[in-house]
Amino acid sequence: MQLHRFHGGLKLADETDASTAEPVLVMGVPAKLTVPLGQHIGEATEACVQVGDHVTKGQRIGQSKGYIAAHVHAPTSGEVVDIDLHPVPHPSGLNAPCVVIEPDGHDEWGDARMEPWLDWDTRDLRALRQRLRAGGIVGLGGAAFPTAVKLNPRTGQRIHTLIVNGAECEPYISADDMLLRTAPEAVFEGIRITARLLGVERVLFAVEDNMPEAMRSLTETLPPELRDLIELVSVPSLYPTGGERQLIKVLTGLEVPSGGLPADIGMVCHNPGTFKAICDTVIQGRPLLSRIVTVTGPGVKHPRNVEALLGTPFADVIEAAGGYAEGVDRLVMGGPMMGFAVHDDSIPVIKATNCLLATRPQDTPSPGPLMPCIRCAECAAVCPAQLLPQQLYWQAKAKDFDAIQDYGLFDCIECGCCAYVCPSNIPLVQYYRYAKNEIWAREKERHKSDIARERYEFRQERIEREEREKAERLAKKKAAVKNKENDGDKQAAIQAALERAQKKKAARADESAKGPDEASDSDQSGEETSSTSDSRDGDDR
Amino acid sequence: MRFRTESSPHVIPAHSVGGVMQQVLMALVPGTLAMTWFFGWGVLVNVLLGVLFAVAFEAAMVAARKRPVMATLADNSAIVTGWLFALAIPPLAPFWVTLIGIAFAIIVAKHLYGGLGYNPFNPAMVGYVVVLVSFPREMALWPAATTLPESPLTLLQSLQTVLTGSLPGTQEWDAVTRATPLDAMREGLVSGRTVGEITASPLFGTFTETGWEWVGNFFLLGGLYLLFRRVIHWHIPVAVILGVAIPAGFFWLLDPDSFASPAFHVFSGAVIIGAFFIATDPVSASTTPLGRILYGAGIGVLIFVIRTWGGYPDAVAFAVLLMNMVAPTLDHLTRPRIFGRTRGGPPPGDGHA
Numbered sequence: 001m002q003l004h005r006f007h008g009g010l011k012l013a014d015e016t017d018a019s020t021a022e023p024v025l026v027m028g029v030p031a032k033l034t035v036p037l038g039q040h041i042g043e044a045t046e047a048c049v050q051v052g053d054h055v056t057k058g059q060r061i062g063q064s065k066g067y068i069a070a071h072v073h074a075p076t077s078g079e080v081v082d083i084d085l086h087p088v089p090h091p092s093g094l095n096a097p098c099v100v101i102e103p104d105g106h107d108e109w110g111d112a113r114m115e116p117w118l119d120w121d122t123r124d125l126r127a128l129r130q131r132l133r134a135g136g137i138v139g140l141g142g143a144a145f146p147t148a149v150k151l152n153p154r155t156g157q158r159i160h161t162l163i164v165n166g167a168e169c170e171p172y173i174s175a176d177d178m179l180l181r182t183a184p185e186a187v188f189e190g191i192r193i194t195a196r197l198l199g200v201e202r203v204l205f206a207v208e209d210n211m212p213e214a215m216r217s218l219t220e221t222l223p224p225e226l227r228d229l230i231e232l233v234s235v236p237s238l239y240p241t242g243g244e245r246q247l248i249k250v251l252t253g254l255e256v257p258s259g260g261l262p263a264d265i266g267m268v269c270h271n272p273g274t275f276k277a278i279c280d281t282v283i284q285g286r287p288l289l290s291r292i293v294t295v296t297g298p299g300v301k302h303p304r305n306v307e308a309l310l311g312t313p314f315a316d317v318i319e320a321a322g323g324y325a326e327g328v329d330r331l332v333m334g335g336p337m338m339g340f341a342v343h344d345d346s347i348p349v350i351k352a353t354n355c356l357l358a359t360r361p362q363d364t365p366s367p368g369p370l371m372p373c374i375r376c377a378e379c380a381a382v383c384p385a386q387l388l389p390q391q392l393y394w395q396a397k398a399k400d401f402d403a404i405q406d407y408g409l410f411d412c413i414e415c416g417c418c419a420y421v422c423p424s425n426i427p428l429v430q431y432y433r434y435a436k437n438e439i440w441a442r443e444k445e446r447h448k449s450d451i452a453r454e455r456y457e458f459r460q461e462r463i464e465r466e467e468r469e470k471a472e473r474l475a476k477k478k479a480a481v482k483n484k485e486n487d488g489d490k491q492a493a494i495q496a497a498l499e500r501a502q503k504k505k506a507a508r509a510d511e512s513a514k515g516p517d518e519a520s521d522s523d524q525s526g527e528e529t530s531s532t533s534d535s536r537d538g539d540d541r
Numbered sequence: 542m543r544f545r546t547e548s549s550p551h552v553i554p555a556h557s558v559g560g561v562m563q564q565v566l567m568a569l570v571p572g573t574l575a576m577t578w579f580f581g582w583g584v585l586v587n588v589l590l591g592v593l594f595a596v597a598f599e600a601a602m603v604a605a606r607k608r609p610v611m612a613t614l615a616d617n618s619a620i621v622t623g624w625l626f627a628l629a630i631p632p633l634a635p636f637w638v639t640l641i642g643i644a645f646a647i648i649v650a651k652h653l654y655g656g657l658g659y660n661p662f663n664p665a666m667v668g669y670v671v672v673l674v675s676f677p678r679e680m681a682l683w684p685a686a687t688t689l690p691e692s693p694l695t696l697l698q699s700l701q702t703v704l705t706g707s708l709p710g711t712q713e714w715d716a717v718t719r720a721t722p723l724d725a726m727r728e729g730l731v732s733g734r735t736v737g738e739i740t741a742s743p744l745f746g747t748f749t750e751t752g753w754e755w756v757g758n759f760f761l762l763g764g765l766y767l768l769f770r771r772v773i774h775w776h777i778p779v780a781v782i783l784g785v786a787i788p789a790g791f792f793w794l795l796d797p798d799s800f801a802s803p804a805f806h807v808f809s810g811a812v813i814i815g816a817f818f819i820a821t822d823p824v825s826a827s828t829t830p831l832g833r834i835l836y837g838a839g840i841g842v843l844i845f846v847i848r849t850w851g852g853y854p855d856a857v858a859f860a861v862l863l864m865n866m867v868a869p870t871l872d873h874l875t876r877p878r879i880f881g882r883t884r885g886g887p888p889p890g891d892g893h894a
Contacts, residue, residue: 006880007880093546245880245881249880255880255881256881257881257882258879258880258881258882259881260881315542324542328544329544329545330544330545330546330547330551331544332549332551336549336550336551336552337549337550337551337552338549338550339549339551340546340548340549341544341545341546341547341548341549341551342544342546343543343544343545343546344542344543344544345542345544357551359551363553364547364551364552364553365553365554366547367547367554368554368557369609369612371557371558371616371657371658372655372656372657372658372659373658374558374561374618374657374658374823374824375658375823375824375826375828376561376823376828377823377828377829378556380828380829380877381774384880385879385880386877386878386879386880387879388828388829388872388876388877390828391828391872407876408879408882411879411880411881411882416549416550419549419550420550420552420554420555421555421556422554422556423554423556423557423558423560423561424557424558424658425554425557427548429548429549430548
């Protein structure tokens with residue numbers, strides 16, 4: 001197969017030998033599970049259990065609200081002891097809502113378990129998608145995008161190619177490698193289900209050329225009837241080939257349009273782990289309860305891959321890999337290029353936790369003093385998005401948010417190649433994230449002020465209209481009075497009015513003996529309050 | 542357990558500014574030694590003085606700007622500036638030429654603009670042009686290219702000459718210095734001789750005077766090392782050399798008697814060192830691939846034009862400074878196509894997030 005190249009990228013040392021020496025260790029149930037309600041891209045789920053409830057394995061504990069969302073399930077049976085904010089793996093370091101479960105040790109499936117669908121082949125496509133939704137499946141490569149959404153292309157969009165992204169996204173990570181070595185059958189089953197769902201013509205299964213064992217395992221177990229559908233492709237290991245846009249370019253030479261999705265060019269890309277999860281959910285009725293995590297780096301004693309229940313504390317996972325090595329001072333979720341350092345190891349494994357990387361000061365020294373950019377443009381030479389990071393950096397620093405978008409800020413995939421090669425130790429990706437957030441915040445602000453302005457204008461218009469109408473009414477009344485005068489009852493009318501006025505005067509004199517003259521004032525103010533209360537519905541208060 | 546949190550990437554940095562500059566310095570060594578061999582000890586004396594002044598001014602300016610002095614000096618950029626300046630001036634130029642040139646380079650061209658990374662013009666070339674237009678007599682004192690054993694001045698005498706500004710003993714400037722090949726060519730052509738007559742001199746080697754040719758070769762060697770180590774990219778050096786050679790070749794083919802050969806142009810004067818070491822100064826050059834080609838080509842063509850029809854025998858410094866002015870615009874106009882987009886245009890198809 002003719003492969004293609006993407007611009008830039010980095011040849012990084014392969015660090016996966018240590019973690020692939022031993023088979024995947026299936027971890028037991030920890031003493032406590034802290035299951036975050038938001039583990040995916042999209043809106044967090046809403047807890048659908050209460051403190052004190054007994055939950056069974058696979059029971060839904062977090063109900064998704066939006067379309068781009070995925071349910072959360074109890075990884076084992078036990079009691080819900082807390083639903084509150086707890087530390088979660090997030091770059092912000094902020095706490096987020098979690099369901100804390102104290103396992104009862106029985107690990108029992110209750111009635112909530114979905115029935116196994118050995119006959120999935122005969123099931124309706126809608127039902128299949130419903131099943132994936134019910135299983136809470138998200139992309140397990142690390143981005144955690146809800147799978148059911150990806151497998152539901154918009155009407156009129158035809159997906160012809162399914163891409164299996166077996167290119168590990170970063171050095172050190174070997175979760176896919178180990179999965180493909182040990183459970184290729186489940187992955188193939190998942191591919192079959194997905195291929196049927198999307199109606200694709202071909203499946204390109206990419207595996208990096210530094211994963212020969214995985215490739216061998218796949219070649220040996222590829223079912224004969226799938227040989228026409230699935231093509232196994234060995235791709236060069238060049239970071240970030242694991243990025244879907246880059247992988248699609250390598251495999252097909254096509255570029256996903258800027259701001260678009262692979263579906264725009266008829267492709268969908270999934271990680272092997274996701275296919276295994278699809279297989280588990282559809283065929284066995286097992287929702288996403290656990291995942292393979294690579295525990296590695298010079299900061300752990302025995303790097304390896306483990307299968308951990310979602311909600312297992314990082315500390316337990318590290319313990320399963322022999323514990324920390326001497327002098328460890330940094331714990332990263334994800335790989336060395338895009339992962340983020342966490343401050344605490346009590347935080348739990350989530351659907352996006354593909355790797356825990358522990359390092360010592362000598363492996364990840366604090367970057368030297370920040371030097372000025374010397375415009376060497378090494379960053380541009382390695383940028384897979386073909387951007388000019390040196391210009392984006394200046395624009396971000398200058399807060400020139402128009403120019404930075406013009407230069408393609410939102411095409412940046414934050415792979416970190418630029419920061420890696422920067423001789424001045426500039427944390428370039430941080431600058432881009434800052435600029436993106438700033439632009440998003442401003443857009444929100446603008447949207448808000450647009451709405452406020454609309455409301456204001458609407459209110460102004462309504463007040464004007466009301467005044468106009470009032471004036472018209474008054475004019476009509478006046479005209480009516482005039483007509484009456486002309487009728488000849490003028491004198492009588494004047495007489496009557498005078499009498500009324502005199503009566504009023506007398507009444508007022510009575511009142512003024514008691515207190516200040518309020519009658520006319522209260523009339524006026526009454527009108528004003530009514531007008532303001534009228535306007536409230538249209539106002540921004 | 543609690544951990545240190547720092548931003549990605551979580552790896553050992555691949556490069557440092559100090560390291561990059563160090564590579565440049567290493568690459569300058571062979572050419573500098575060759576220059577010393579052919580033009581005498583004065584070259585080394587000037588390089589040492591140049592580096593010393595540059596580091597001193599840099600330290601003073603950094604301290605005055607209240608920045609960390611040692612950390613800034615560790616970027617080695619001042620050493621590169623001092624060294625390149627020293628190679629550009631005549632080896633026996635008096636010390637105050639270096640002092641003034643470097644002062645201008647470091648104080649005005651570099652730090653008044655904000656220091657490393659913020660200077661729009663190549664500091665060494667600014668300093669060089671200042672002394673070139675201010676002190677034409679001192680800047681013409683190029684010794685004849687001989688070899689070190691035949692050199693009229695010992696190391697100590699060279700030092701003395703540079704510090705005092707006059708030759709030791711009874712030696713005369715006229716005996717020590719000679720017109721450079723570019724001067725000879727220029728004056729020869731002006732006085733009506735043909736290129737053939739001028740280059741018939743026994744001092745001329747294959748392309749130009751033997752000494753200049755060898756110096757060029759050794760700077761070329763250093764430049765190739767920088768290319769090999771990916772400290773610089775091919776675009777600028779290749780474009781500079783072709784920018785000189787192509788117009789030179791065109792006019793030479795038209796009239797070989799009145800126009801020197803492209804090889805003469807490339808190997809005389811500062812084209813090689815300019816192409817690999819001066820034009821490639823990242824701060825003041827263009828940064829996009831196409832921009833670099835245009836930037837380099839512009840320098841090359843300007844060198845040829847100024848040499849041939851302008852007022853100076855060599856023109857690398859002027860050409861570089863002129864193109865420095867254009868670099869930001871070149872960067873803006875030569876942006877590469879962004880992944881997933883058509884060139885210069887909006888994204889293909891309907892761009893929806």
